[in-house]
Amino acid sequence: MDFIQYLFSGLTVGAIYALVALGYNIIYNVTEIINFAQGEFVMLGGLLAVFYREVLHFPLAFAFLASVVTVGFVGYFFERFVIRYAREQAVLSLIIITIAFSIVLKGSAMLFWGKDPYTLEPFTQGEPWIIFGAALQRQSLWVFLTGTAIVVGLSLFFSRSYYGKAMCACADNPVAARMVGIPVRKMIMLSFVLSAAIGAAGGVAITPLSLMEYDRGALLGLKGFGAAVLGGLGHFWGALVAGLFLGIAESMCAGYLSSGYKDAVALVALLLVLFVRPQGFFGNAEVGSIKRF
Amino acid sequence: MRKKDRIVFLFFSLFVGLFPLVVASIKAVSHYIDVMIFAGIFSLVSIGLCLLMGYAGQISLAQAAFMGIGAYCSGILTTHYGWPSSLALMVGLVVTGVVAYGVGVPSLKLKGHYLAMATLGFGMIVHIVLNEEVELTGGPSGLVGISGLGIGNFQISSPFAWYYLVWGCVATVMLFSLNLVRSRIGRAFLAIHADERAAQAMGVDVSNYKVKVFVLSALLASFAGSLYAHYVEFLNPGSFGLMWSIKFVLMVMVGGIQNLWGAVIGTVFLTFLSNEWLHFLADFEVLIYGLILLVIAMFIPQGLVTVVATKLLKKGLRDGA
Amino acid sequence: MARKLLRLESVSRKFGGLDALRNVTYAVPEGVIQAIIGPNGAGKTTLFNCVSGVFPPTSGSIYFDGVRIDGLPSHKIAALGVSRTFQNVALFKNMSVLENVMLGRHRQSRAGFLACGFRLPSMKREEQEIIRRAREYLDFVGLVDEENKPAGSLPLGKQKILEIARALATEPRLLLLDEPAGGLNTAETEQLGDLIRRIKKTLGVTVLLVEHDMNLVMECSDLVVVLHFGTVLASGTPSEVKNNEKVIEVYLGSAAN
Incomplete structure (x- = not known):
């Protein structure tokens, strides 16, 4: 059953795209900045987990955690020493700054790990399950569960908790948010740490399945952005649905049409959405037109 | 042209004209002519990007892709179909122009981040196509045996001929661009950069100008790509990937985003940096580029060249007085 | 009275659930200085933005010199002879x-x-x-x-x-000035009033003026229209409007408190 097989692999990568898209959404919701370095957090997460596991011989769960924390710290560093000084600059400079930071991360990763791809052992050992004649890797389920858990958790966090609501207020109107006593700076910081950590979690989860190398970040980032836009920038559920959709479309293309062009699927989808309906399928045009950028 | 530009242009012509004569006589640096030919080719791209990004305020992360379209048109038409190089170059321009127009019209309706992402996505798609259409492009292993540049029996073969051809083109494009930015069209670009709403209310057809400057910059990139193809006589998709598009942004930023001379100086500087001075640090190249771009974008948005030039000018005035 | 240069016919503009303009029907005769006044949020700038093409009205139609202009992009409206300034100074x-x-x-x-x-x-x-x-x-x-x-x-x-x-x-035939006196001191405002009158007299340009400075409005405008919650509350000469009871109640009255 090829179709089911493609569906499984599509859902797996789709969950990763959803996680990357979430990363964009969190920062966007708090600052209205699009962080072009988002994909590099994923790459860094995967490679750091390999480092903690293979070089420092941490138990796998610790390696996972350590990697997420480290990348979260990179997000902190990025906000504290780069974004904080650049936030008031024009959009053009902001874009270039986040691109520059992504190149710095990529260049550093190349120095540490070289150009070879690395692998990581799966979270749980064992034969793949056979469902309707298609093999489902145990790791795929991990990826899917990690992704869904994070989406659900974040949606609740942003819609229910005090902190989540406060973070959203920062983007809508930072001055008003500050006046009602929300520590805007702290919220921005939190958003960068959170989105870096989430990207890293996705990176660790996917590495056992598809390996990881220093220059995977840009493409992952762009596809994730495709999911974020398709789902309507800032919408968590939209990101999840759109991410899974892109993943499935990509894997069907790889299966039935051409594996070489599978990477182009998400990109073409991104361009089409941007050209036809830039507010996405869950977004609102009127809200989009009053955003700062 | 303003008086200042005339003086700079004079110095520029002198320097560029004499450079190969001086360099050729010194054995250790005689290959600098080759580096300068590349720098000239890349300058054509960065002048276009400077018009687009510095003057009209629109970002593009697809310049390397447009360069690739021109280069591969030249490459494919001369190798597979035996076309004369000059004709292939023209076709490259037409194809790039049409593609850039098709991408530009919907893309340039988008603001800031979205525009950057759209051009980035387009650039990656072109890169994927170059890798996948193996029968035409040779795929990742490259396209070999591209003919040199020539018209009829007249072939451009010596490094000197190439050097003067390329830099002659740079000079022409530079003059054109300097004139353009000091005209009603240049003012329209600056107005769009500063405040689209106000520009439009004053009667500037904003989307039309955005598309036109986008196409212009793509045409310059395509032309540079064709020159590159005929000069190197070998192409591979790696030369037209995302990293190169970012390098072009960096070249413009080093020069000062709104400084056409700066774009050329920045391009020459970075070309020498990566081909000569940083060669032994090849593994650090990406990191160093990232750091330079980060520092310039954060702290010296007016660009290194502009800052240094202003300092020198002030010092000169003080010493003179 | 002179020919109508600008005509609005039941123009409405909604932002989400908010009605910024509701069925505004109004005309500006050629060759006058016409002031639009009203409390904050009355829809004055929204009206300017609809006329100059920053965004189209949600419904209704706008005619400039007999040509329908609502929904045209603003550079085309500018080409027909409508020019404007912005509330928050939009210089290059x-x-x-x-x-x-x-x-x-x-x-x-x-x-x-x-x-x-x-x-x-x-x-x-x-x-x-x-x-x-x-x-x-x-x-x-x-x-x-x-x-x-x-x-x-x-x-x-x-x-x-x-x-x-x-x-x-x-070279507009209609000039829209959005709060030109905002942030100016008294002397500057006086000079501005002078300039606006010269624009009409010397250049023959019709001026539509959104302004909060009542002295300026009363001194230099020929006609005044009062907007209130997106509708036309009253219109007429400055003295007519000044003595209009509804206007006194909702606008001048509240200002006096």
């Missing part, structure tokens, strides 16, 4: 004072990419003409001595005047 700060006004001549000049890039004689002649005319407008508003300064370096009062010069350079 990356250009000099003179260049700002020269940009205003964009529609009156033709040179294309090739002519500009190669500096053809036709373009040079045109450029001289653009400079000459731009200086005329700077002279008209009294900024000719500042032409080489960066536009952003001027004090606010002069920036507002420069914005008017830039708008005039497009």
Whole structure:
């Protein structure tokens, strides 16, 4: 059953795209900045987990955690020493700054790990399950569960908790948010740490399945952005649905049409959405037109 | 042209004209002519990007892709179909122009981040196509045996001929661009950069100008790509990937985003940096580029060249007085 | 009364659930200075934005000199002869004072990419003409001595005047001024009133003016229309409006408290 097989692999990568898209959404919701370095957090997460596991011989769960924390710290560093000084600059400079930071991360990763791809052992050992004649890797389920858990958790966090609501207020109107006593700076910081950590979690989860190398970040980032836009920038559920959709479309293309062009699927989808309906399928045009950028 | 530009242009012509004569006589640096030919080719791209990004305020992360379209048109038409190089170059321009127009019209309706992402996505798609259409492009292993540049029996073969051809083109494009930015069209670009709403209310057809400057910059990139193809006589998709598009942004930023001379100086500087001075640090190249771009974008948005030039000018005035 | 230059027919504009303009029907005769007043949020700037094409009205139609203009992009409306200034001064700060006004001549000049890039004689002649005319407008508003300064370096009062010069350079028949006196001191406001009257008298331009400064409004406008929650509350000459009971109640009355 090829179709089911493609569906499984599509859902797996789709969950990763959803996680990357979430990363964009969190920062966007708090600052209205699009962080072009988002994909590099994923790459860094995967490679750091390999480092903690293979070089420092941490138990796998610790390696996972350590990697997420480290990348979260990179997000902190990025906000504290780069974004904080650049936030008031024009959009053009902001874009270039986040691109520059992504190149710095990529260049550093190349120095540490070289150009070879690395692998990581799966979270749980064992034969793949056979469902309707298609093999489902145990790791795929991990990826899917990690992704869904994070989406659900974040949606609740942003819609229910005090902190989540406060973070959203920062983007809508930072001055008003500050006046009602929300520590805007702290919220921005939190958003960068959170989105870096989430990207890293996705990176660790996917590495056992598809390996990881220093220059995977840009493409992952762009596809994730495709999911974020398709789902309507800032919408968590939209990101999840759109991410899974892109993943499935990509894997069907790889299966039935051409594996070489599978990477182009998400990109073409991104361009089409941007050209036809830039507010996405869950977004609102009127809200989009009053955003700062 | 303003008086200042005339003086700079004079110095520029002198320097560029004499450079190969001086360099050729010194054995250790005689290959600098080759580096300068590349720098000239890349300058054509960065002048276009400077018009687009510095003057009209629109970002593009697809310049390397447009360069690739021109280069591969030249490459494919001369190798597979035996076309004369000059004709292939023209076709490259037409194809790039049409593609850039098709991408530009919907893309340039988008603001800031979205525009950057759209051009980035387009650039990656072109890169994927170059890798996948193996029968035409040779795929990742490259396209070999591209003919040199020539018209009829007249072939451009010596490094000197190439050097003067390329830099002659740079000079022409530079003059054109300097004139353009000091005209009603240049003012329209600056107005769009500063405040689209106000520009439009004053009667500037904003989307039309955005598309036109986008196409212009793509045409310059395509032309540079064709020159590159005929000069190197070998192409591979790696030369037209995302990293190169970012390098072009960096070249413009080093020069000062709104400084056409700066774009050329920045391009020459970075070309020498990566081909000569940083060669032994090849593994650090990406990191160093990232750091330079980060520092310039954060702290010296007016660009290194502009800052240094202003300092020198002030010092000169003080010493003179 | 004179021919109607601008006509609004039941123009409405919604933002989400908010009605910024509700069924506004109104006409501006040619050759007058017409003020629009009303409390904050009455829809004055929204009306300007609909007329100048920043966004289209949600429903209704707008005619300029008999031509329907609602929904046209703003550069086309500008080409028909409508120019404007902005509430928060929208100068091109990356250009000099003179260049700002020269940009205003964009529609009156033709040179294309090739002519500009190669500096053809036709373009040079045109450029001289653009400079000459731009200086005329700077002279008209009294900024000719500042032409080489960066536009952003001027004090606010002069920036507002420069914005008017830039708008005039497009040779409009209708000029929309959005709170031109906002942030100006008394002396500057007086000069501004003088300038607005000269724009009408010397250049023959019809002026539509959104303004909070009641002295300026009463002194220099021929007609006043009062907007209140997106609808026309009253209109007439300044003294008629001043004595209109509804107006006193919702606007002047509340201001007096």
